[in-house]
Amino acid sequence: MNDRPELFRGNRIFLSCIYWAFVLYVFVPLILMILMGFKDSKFIGFPIRSWTLDWYKGVFDNTEVLSTFGYSIAIAVLSTLISVIVGTWIAVLLEGRKFLGRSVMFGMTVLPALVPGIISAIAFRIYARYLGIEPGMGAIVWAHAVHNVPFVVLVVMARLSTLPKSQIEAARDLGADPLVSFIRITLPYLVPAILGASIFCLLLSFDDFVRSFFLGGYEPTLPVLIFAKLRSGMSPEINAIATVALILTAAIGIWAERFTRRMNKES
Amino acid sequence: MPCPAARGAGGQTHAKESCMTDHSHPSSKAVATVATDRTFWGRLAAWGPYHTLMRLATASPRRQFLILAAFPVLWVLTQHLGPMLQMLRVSLLDAYPVAPGVEQHFTLDNYARFFGDSIFWMPFFRTLAFAAVFTFCTLIITYPVAYFLARHVSRKNQMLFLLLLLIPFWVGEIVRTYAIMILLGNTGAVNLVLKWVGLIDRPIPFMYTSFSMGVGIVYLTALYMLLPLYSALEKLPQSMNEAAADLGAGAWTRFWRVSLPLTIEGISSGCTLVFLISTGFYATPVLLGGPSTTVFAETIAGFFHVAGDEWPTGAAFATIMFMAALVITATFQKLMNALRKGESK
Numbered sequence: 001m002n003d004r005p006e007l008f009r010g011n012r013i014f015l016s017c018i019y020w021a022f023v024l025y026v027f028v029p030l031i032l033m034i035l036m037g038f039k040d041s042k043f044i045g046f047p048i049r050s051w052t053l054d055w056y057k058g059v060f061d062n063t064e065v066l067s068t069f070g071y072s073i074a075i076a077v078l079s080t081l082i083s084v085i086v087g088t089w090i091a092v093l094l095e096g097r098k099f100l101g102r103s104v105m106f107g108m109t110v111l112p113a114l115v116p117g118i119i120s121a122i123a124f125r126i127y128a129r130y131l132g133i134e135p136g137m138g139a140i141v142w143a144h145a146v147h148n149v150p151f152v153v154l155v156v157m158a159r160l161s162t163l164p165k166s167q168i169e170a171a172r173d174l175g176a177d178p179l180v181s182f183i184r185i186t187l188p189y190l191v192p193a194i195l196g197a198s199i200f201c202l203l204l205s206f207d208d209f210v211r212s213f214f215l216g217g218y219e220p221t222l223p224v225l226i227f228a229k230l231r232s233g234m235s236p237e238i239n240a241i242a243t244v245a246l247i248l249t250a251a252i253g254i255w256a257e258r259f260t261r262r263m264n265k266e267s
Numbered sequence: 268m269p270c271p272a273a274r275g276a277g278g279q280t281h282a283k284e285s286c287m288t289d290h291s292h293p294s295s296k297a298v299a300t301v302a303t304d305r306t307f308w309g310r311l312a313a314w315g316p317y318h319t320l321m322r323l324a325t326a327s328p329r330r331q332f333l334i335l336a337a338f339p340v341l342w343v344l345t346q347h348l349g350p351m352l353q354m355l356r357v358s359l360l361d362a363y364p365v366a367p368g369v370e371q372h373f374t375l376d377n378y379a380r381f382f383g384d385s386i387f388w389m390p391f392f393r394t395l396a397f398a399a400v401f402t403f404c405t406l407i408i409t410y411p412v413a414y415f416l417a418r419h420v421s422r423k424n425q426m427l428f429l430l431l432l433l434i435p436f437w438v439g440e441i442v443r444t445y446a447i448m449i450l451l452g453n454t455g456a457v458n459l460v461l462k463w464v465g466l467i468d469r470p471i472p473f474m475y476t477s478f479s480m481g482v483g484i485v486y487l488t489a490l491y492m493l494l495p496l497y498s499a500l501e502k503l504p505q506s507m508n509e510a511a512a513d514l515g516a517g518a519w520t521r522f523w524r525v526s527l528p529l530t531i532e533g534i535s536s537g538c539t540l541v542f543l544i545s546t547g548f549y550a551t552p553v554l555l556g557g558p559s560t561t562v563f564a565e566t567i568a569g570f571f572h573v574a575g576d577e578w579p580t581g582a583a584f585a586t587i588m589f590m591a592a593l594v595i596t597a598t599f600q601k602l603m604n605a606l607r608k609g610e611s612k
Contacts, residue, residue, distance in 0.1 A: 011518055015415035019428070022412045022489075026435045029446035029486070032456050036449055045454025090339040099332065108343045115351070116547025116592060118564035122585045125571060126357050126578065127350035129364065146346045177321045178331060180308050207439030209550050214571065223441040227550055230445060239449075242442040253437035257430060 030246065037239030044234040055240035065225070065241055072222040075137060075212075076205040079144035083201045084194055086145070087152025092186070094153065095160040113150035120147060121214040128215060136217035143211045148201040155200070159193035160186075192263035199256035203249055351589075358582035377583035387566060387584070394563040395591065397477065398545040401484045402492075405541050406534065408485065409493045414526070417500035418508075429497070436490040444551045447483040448474065475557030483555040484545050491544060492537040499533025500526070528607070535603035539596045546592050563588055 036044060040052035059065055090109055094102060112120065124143040125135075133139045163186060171181040209223040216224055222245055229238050311317055325331045357363045361374045381387050412432075420428050435443070450456050451473040458470040473479050503526065511521045527534075549564040556562065567588065570581030 012415075012419045015411055015419055018411040019415045022408070023431060025486070026432060026489070028456070029443070029450045030435055030438065033442070033446040033449050043454075044449060045452065046456055046459040086339075086342055090343070093336055093339045096335070097332070099336070105340065105343065108347050109339075111347045111351070114543055115589065116543050118547050118549045118567055119354075119585045119589045120350075120547070121549070122567060122571065122581060123350035123354040126582060127353045130353050146350075149342075149347075175312070176308075177312060178325055179321060180312055184308055203437055207437075207441075209439070209441050210547070213550070214568075223439050223550075226441050226445065227554075230441075230448075230554060234445075234448065234452075238445065242445055246438050246442055249437045249439065250434055253434065257433070261426075 033239055034243045034246070037236050037243045039236050039239075042235060044236065044239075055236045056244075058237055059240045059244055068220060068222050068225045069244075071137070071219055072206055075140050075144065075221060076202045079141045079148065079205045080198050080201040082141070082145035083148040083152050084198050087149045087197065088156050088190065088194060090149065091153045091156035091160055092182070095157050109153050110150040112147045117210040121210045124211060125214045134217070135215055136219070139215040139217075140212050140221065143215050144201075144205040144208060147208075147211060148204055151200055151204070152194075152197040155197040156190055156193050159190055163189050192260050195263070196256065196260040199252060199260075203253060206245075206249060354582045355586055357579055358586045360579050363578050363582075377580045378587070380580055381584060381587055390561045390563045390566045391584075391588070391591075393560070394546055394588070395595065397480070397484075397560075397562065398542050401481055401488070401545050402538050402542045404481065405485050405488055405492045406496075406538060409489050409537075410496060410534075413493050413496035413500055417497055417503070418505070432493065433490070440487060440548075441550055441554075443487060444483055444554050447479065447486055447555060451479050451482065474555070475560075477556070477560045480552055480556045480560055483551045484548060487548070487551060488541045488544050491540045495533045495537035495540070496530065497533075499530040503529050531603055531607045535600055539600060542596055542599075543592055546588065 035048060037055050038051045038053070039048045040050040040054070094106055094109070115123065121143075124139075124146070128135070128139045128142070133142060167185050167189075168181055171185050172178075176184065207223060208221075209227060212221040212224050213227070220228060222241075226238060226242055226245075229235070229241075305313075312321075324334055358377055359373050359375070361372045361376065362369065363371070365371050381391070416425060416428055448455075452458070453470040453472060453474065455473075457473065458467070461467045461471070473482075507525050507529070508521055511525045516524065547564065548562070549568055552560065552562045552565060563584070567581050567584045570577040570584070
């Protein structure tokens with residue numbers, strides 16, 4: 001892309017060093033954390049002299065940890081379903097014809113994404129009390145769903161703005177009512193955006209700590225469990241749990257990235 | 268025209284056949300093929316009750332719009348705005364949750380409490396100062412990275428290079444915080460390397476200081492700075508830099524006079540995002556910070572751990588925090604906008 005490389009060569013070498021240093025900064029802590037999960041000792045710290053797989057065996061033998069995984073995944077799936085339906089609906093409204101107060105509506109729509117974590121958690125906690133939702137799974141699902149709606153709206157709106165209007169008009173001319181034309185034309189066109197947004201919501205929900213912490217009951221989600229274990233002391237067991245969680249999220253992320261890109265290419 | 272025979276799932280096709288024969292098609296044989304060729308949606312659209320319902324719903328553009336808008340508006344008002352408004356209301360009450368038979372009163376005492384004790388406002392100002400410093404650090408660290416990605420990587424490889432940086436950011440807040448704990452601990456990797464090189468004899472206590480907190484928060488927020496910067500830099504035409512170079516501008520001048528002013532929008536949105544996020548961290552300061560780095564999030568959370576009637580105070584403090592963050596980011600954006608307009612004149 002650079003027509004005149006001789007001009008910028010010095011910069012380029014310097015900047016590429018910074019880039020790779022940044023890659024190191026981003027990856028090294030995680031790699032160290034993964035390595036520590038194989039350490040054959042109860043004490044966290046370098047150097048690692050002998051290795052073991054016992055901590056991982058422990059994770060898969062521990063029913064408490066496994067059920068926490070299931071609990072977190074269930075919360076992520078349920079909250080994502082709600083977010084995607086509501087978010088798509090709002091996006092269709094906002095991307096449709098102009099109406100009075102649309103910018104106000106947009107502002108209110110993105111509000112939950114802009115409220116700093118702790119304040120959002122506190123506000124949800126107070127509102128859950130007001131609505132009579134007991135702390136626990138329902139409360140977490142609800143909070144995650146509301147918090148993730150703005151992300152779905154933004155992604156779906158971006159895709160919706162590129163939908164050729166002629167397709168809708170053709171469908172309407174052929175006698176389709178608004179609902180049928182939405183389901184047959186708009187929705188299939190939105191599929192890549194909706195899938196991308198769903199994966200993003202799944203990861204946000206699965207990784208969320210602060211809302212799960214303040215709205216949770218006795219059963220912890222995975223981040224809350226790791227946090228509780230960390231407060232009572234570091235141990236390679238935590239590394240093993242965290243690594244399994246890390247592999248799960250990274251795998252979903254990479255798969256989604258490739259999948260959505262392929263879908264975008266096809267359409 | 269609702270067709271009385273068209274009810275029940277089993278006899279649908281048949282019913283429609285006869286229904287249509289009456290109205291539009293002279294030959295019943297032709298209709299039979301049409302009816303079976305119809306897709307599910309075609310059959311649904313022709314189904315009497317559905318048809319009537321749709322006609323009612325879309326009778327006027329106004330009604331159609333109301334049906335589309337009712338749910339989103341209701342959702343946004345009750346779910347997005349509701350929690351914030353309820354928080355504001357509780358922050359003005361003298362007691363919440365209220366015992367039966369006791370009357371609630373509106374009061375400003377909860378806000379007054381904030382100014383009364385340095386144990387409250389110290390963490391508040393510390394949080395704002397930390398957030399500002401960490402945001403600035405994030406900007407300094409990620410700008411060259413974004414610049415490299417947008418300007419020096421071929422378009423084919425750009426996604427790959429970007430994706431490489433995205434992978435770690437899919438990992439959750441707690442796991443990444445823990446990774447930083449392992450990196451910076453007394454027996455952590457950094458101390459091991461320093462000792463091995465021979466720079467130190469005894470480990471440096473990085474942990475539980477503002478330094479470890481800063482490393483952690485920059486680590487967590489870097490992406491939210493990187494992406495806006497990247498998209499701003501990507502839009503910047505290469506020819507501008509070349510023109511500046513032709514006119515004799517050195518690398519530093521080119522950056523200072525061309526790239527930086529033209530990416531102010533990206534800087535402004537990245538900084539706003541990172542500032543808002545860093546003020547809201549709770550777990551990271553708890554795990555990486557120490558007693559001298561208590562942030563306001565911990566203060567606020569304290570009111571919700573105890574079972575007592577401290578919620579109004581906690582709500583008031585959260586409101587103060589939110590308002591302060593909003594005012595600061597709004598002022599910052601105004602300033603950046605003014606700067607941008609000044610530059611383009």
